Amino acid sequence: MAGNSFGTLFRITTFGESHGPYIGVVIDGCYPGVKLNTEAIALELSKRRPGQSELTTARKEDDLPEIISGLYDGKTTGAPLTILIRNIDQRPADYNSLQHTYRPSHADFTYQAKYGIRDHRGSGRASARETAARVAAGAVALQLLEARGIAVHAYVSKIGDEAIPEAAYPVNLSLIENNTVRCPHEATAAAMQKLIADCKEQGDTLGGVINGLIQFLPPGLGEPVFDKFHARLGYAMLGINAVKGFEIGSGFDGVAQKGSQQNDVFSYSPDGKVTTLTNHSGGVQGGITNGMDVTFRVAFKPVSTLMKSQKSIDMDGNEVVLHPGGRHDVCVVPRAVPIVRAMAAITALDFVMQQDALNGNS
Amino acid sequence: MAGNSFGTLFRITTFGESHGPYIGVVIDGCYPGVKLNTEAIALELSKRRPGQSELTTARKEDDLPEIISGLYDGKTTGAPLTILIRNIDQRPADYNSLQHTYRPSHADFTYQAKYGIRDHRGSGRASARETAARVAAGAVALQLLEARGIAVHAYVSKIGDEAIPEAAYPVNLSLIENNTVRCPHEATAAAMQKLIADCKEQGDTLGGVINGLIQFLPPGLGEPVFDKFHARLGYAMLGINAVKGFEIGSGFDGVAQKGSQQNDVFSYSPDGKVTTLTNHSGGVQGGITNGMDVTFRVAFKPVSTLMKSQKSIDMDGNEVVLHPGGRHDVCVVPRAVPIVRAMAAITALDFVMQQDALNGNS
Amino acid sequence: MAGNSFGTLFRITTFGESHGPYIGVVIDGCYPGVKLNTEAIALELSKRRPGQSELTTARKEDDLPEIISGLYDGKTTGAPLTILIRNIDQRPADYNSLQHTYRPSHADFTYQAKYGIRDHRGSGRASARETAARVAAGAVALQLLEARGIAVHAYVSKIGDEAIPEAAYPVNLSLIENNTVRCPHEATAAAMQKLIADCKEQGDTLGGVINGLIQFLPPGLGEPVFDKFHARLGYAMLGINAVKGFEIGSGFDGVAQKGSQQNDVFSYSPDGKVTTLTNHSGGVQGGITNGMDVTFRVAFKPVSTLMKSQKSIDMDGNEVVLHPGGRHDVCVVPRAVPIVRAMAAITALDFVMQQDALNGNS
């Protein structure tokens, strides 16, 4: 039931629904005395926002973060930071036709089964709008991590069957925001855009894969046994709407390799630091970071809401046909990039703080 | 730091190391008054045990669970069940040569980086021996779930590049224990056994994929936002040694499909129950179970300990060559089947209990 | 750092500060489908509000709860209930003179020591205003408990040295709201009122004791070892501003009695229910409720803000004299009654839900 909170020391609690006046987030564990860049928070929110390009939905949500506690004179006070984001343009009436219907692969039926009651307007807590609160919190975590020299990146590596070719790795991370699909490989980005345009014609939708990268983490983060670094990271990612898979390092592909191929051989760098010649482990060994980049991949299924008719059922035992209405994204994966980045930052910062506690300050 | 515990209401805390006298587990949240089958616990432990066949390591660990609290007259009392498992045949001296060396892709370096000190004997908490405690706890969870009509299965679907062909699904779950690789498809099992034998010749190791299946779960389990059913399940799986990936339903493969292909169309079964015609969702929609089978896949990397020489480094800044010693598994995936099953059972039971609390009993 | 949340299954997270636009609370674990009485929430808030009578401060805070999520058509949806309470009439400038001063027995110095920075306007999270969020959440818990037949009461039993005489127990709980001091014994209430009036003349302040009573709890609530019913209850009470002591049953007075006097002799009631002839245990034995009333007492120190001059220090190494300003309560204890009631309700409901989970619903 504590499912609305995430984290141990750096801990977020999100609240609100898409059809109330606000959604928001309470952030525990902010370092005190840090100058907060609120524009950077707004920027991350704008990346998640619908209507960024003709490729995404036309619904307009101008997400401006309103910090109502934990900040004094532009600096964090150590008290929990509370951020409100106003919901504008909510139109509950749009959903009236769905009151008695279970949309395929949505949370309509499962919420009804769980609670015996359901707020059909905008899916309640299942709405992707809730993720804006995570993005806002993540934008704070990104700043606190940056002060410790840690960087977090995320980008789209695959949409439908269009993927960045193996040979193009490592990608140039500075290109991520150069196109609307947030793919740092231009040729692939163009192919993805065409795929999306074609799919829009068909009234269908597309899934994709987001790659994440955490850089400059110190070795030693993560806990043995259940709270392995990548176990918490996977937990964070699998909690994002529409995510159906997570892998670290070589992941599922590594299965087909032999141990002698997979093992990352250790070496000393010229400055005497321990490093590995390859990074199949994805920066985590035995559940603990080894100082190499943490690399991971997150699979998103295609959006369930189609712009063409679908068969379904209603609550009263009838088969029905759902007709498309409103305007919806063909592919939300580019908009999910800031969410992946946010949750990775929150997870990493929590482990940084736990390690500081273990180290003591003597 | 609470990384040794897992779960909210049904909650396990494992303890011990491979080279102390005991490992064990404390289990909170056992229903009281349940007749416990201790042979069933021993049976699950025997499936994880090394030396089950010529294919696995010859080291012998006779894992007999000793229940030291929470049981009275064969029945659970509601007090925490504590299970001890004695470590026999530990030989710390075997590890002396490793005292100053970082083995590739092991936890040697990362533990040293984390703690500044390291128990080189058998890897301490990073040892796979710790998972015996999870298996014992899972065997208890399996019994409590069974009393509510819920079943959990796991089997090997892939080793190296040998996988059960798509056309062979759904597999016959009753065949899982018919062969040493725990693959319920005989032809594939034979190919896997051959692959393992060949790999052993080469002194190399193999990874694989384990498929999990939770049957007869009621719809409505899981929590919105962070504690989605599959997010907790993935968290549980990614905490298992050597796991590098997790997916539910169509997972990474689903990415290449369109929404119209992925969506699971609802239908009413003859007895009026809501069902879906396909199960690409893997039994979870919006993070909540929909009453269909929960299906998931877990990727295991090949074992890091090879039976051939490997380059590495020691703690003192030198490059070294590691020579193989002792006898080690070529492929641990078959022995990980009971661990996957155990963690799935623990996760499911925890959600069952949370849902009971939400329902109240009025 | 998770110090802004309380509870396991019924779990509240409060947020906001007295000088931002809102304070609020997120409530996890509300039973779904419950018709919520929002006027009852407003009523509890009005009991905590300043300016209720000439005895309390003239500052006006009209606390109207605004439920922004978790409610649909007047019923709880099972999603987290979020309640906002607008701060009106905040005047940060009033606090300017305190920017560099540590007021005696306030949180000024300790917050500065903890965070190295301090929001001097209204004490930030240390402000008693935060407790309004707890009262709102408690008012929800009270309604959910009521549906299960459980009642929670609180009243003032002592202010300064004026206490309800032993002979007047058990008090008539229906009289609690009959006077401004919330003391259900009229003669004592009158004496308390006179004491407060006299103390006001002197510019001084008064502490007191609040008695709590939880009725009709089933036996069996609470957990062995650390989460004993009264341990969680004491934890809840000691988290309320200005509380310095907690006792259950005979508490500190019971120390002077012999075991033969303290022991509560069991008996069967005419309808075969187990009961005790006395209730020195305060309804809890071995940490678990026994079905008798849970009775407890909470000690509040006198308010630290005086209406007369006090010596103190500033941040720059100087001794200073603080002069009174604004209007403050002589005694906040009557206004703390709804807070005690709220936290008792939240604690009790959490245990009710945990017990339902343990019972299963088979």
Place this chain on the structure above:
Amino acid sequence: MAGNSFGTLFRITTFGESHGPYIGVVIDGCYPGVKLNTEAIALELSKRRPGQSELTTARKEDDLPEIISGLYDGKTTGAPLTILIRNIDQRPADYNSLQHTYRPSHADFTYQAKYGIRDHRGSGRASARETAARVAAGAVALQLLEARGIAVHAYVSKIGDEAIPEAAYPVNLSLIENNTVRCPHEATAAAMQKLIADCKEQGDTLGGVINGLIQFLPPGLGEPVFDKFHARLGYAMLGINAVKGFEIGSGFDGVAQKGSQQNDVFSYSPDGKVTTLTNHSGGVQGGITNGMDVTFRVAFKPVSTLMKSQKSIDMDGNEVVLHPGGRHDVCVVPRAVPIVRAMAAITALDFVMQQDALNGNS
């Protein structure tokens, strides 16, 4: 259900029952690389042990801590420390007569009500024997705190109606272990011993008060709102068997004082440190430590097991008379001194670690 664990970063999980082979504790969050003094652990255990003097019970429990994980070459490894304590001399048969009886003010009835089943042998988890595990864990915490310059003391200040006179404060802490009642005021100690001897004649039992003192804590520990330093401390104390009350600083007595008497006036010490002229706050203001001694008091009720006959009931609806059997303590309060000390140390260390995490180590 997680009631067997306590703490966030320094976190203990106790297990076992008085009539199994072992009780024990798992300790998460030990600083790595610390040389552990196991004799100091045994010493604390010996203080809790029955049969220390003719004043306490003759039952013999030789409590030797066996550390089975987390220690390598005498130093902590950062892995969870697991300590087993063997139960010797358990005689379940002694309890056979109690199988169907509810002893007054014991946990017999409440456990039966909670679980529907009950292990009558030695009270299961309700047995005071479980507290040995807390003492062992506390002895570890004491050593880790000592390395940071923090000291924790506890002593008996009152038994029955014999209390250390006000004028004798502050007491000489070095005298605590000078007598069997652990009261550092000789005249009072002698009176207490006489009181116990007299009470033994009568077959009756006595309660008492233990005072605790945490010295040299830095200012800034504790969290606002629910996890105030003294709220967690009270929670820790109220979880100890037979505890019915907790207060910090002036506690319940402070209620009768005016604000001008209670307020602790700040001052600068000669070396420029902030200090207070009095310490009515007990070292905590606004829930956060202020650098003064943390002083608290814990009330223990008299033991429920008498050496004279008592009326009670059995499970079958009958009234019965209980006859005394075995040998029991007249007053357990002196033996509870190490438990209070242990839980105070565990609580303090957890807050120290949380504060280190908030401070970061940059």
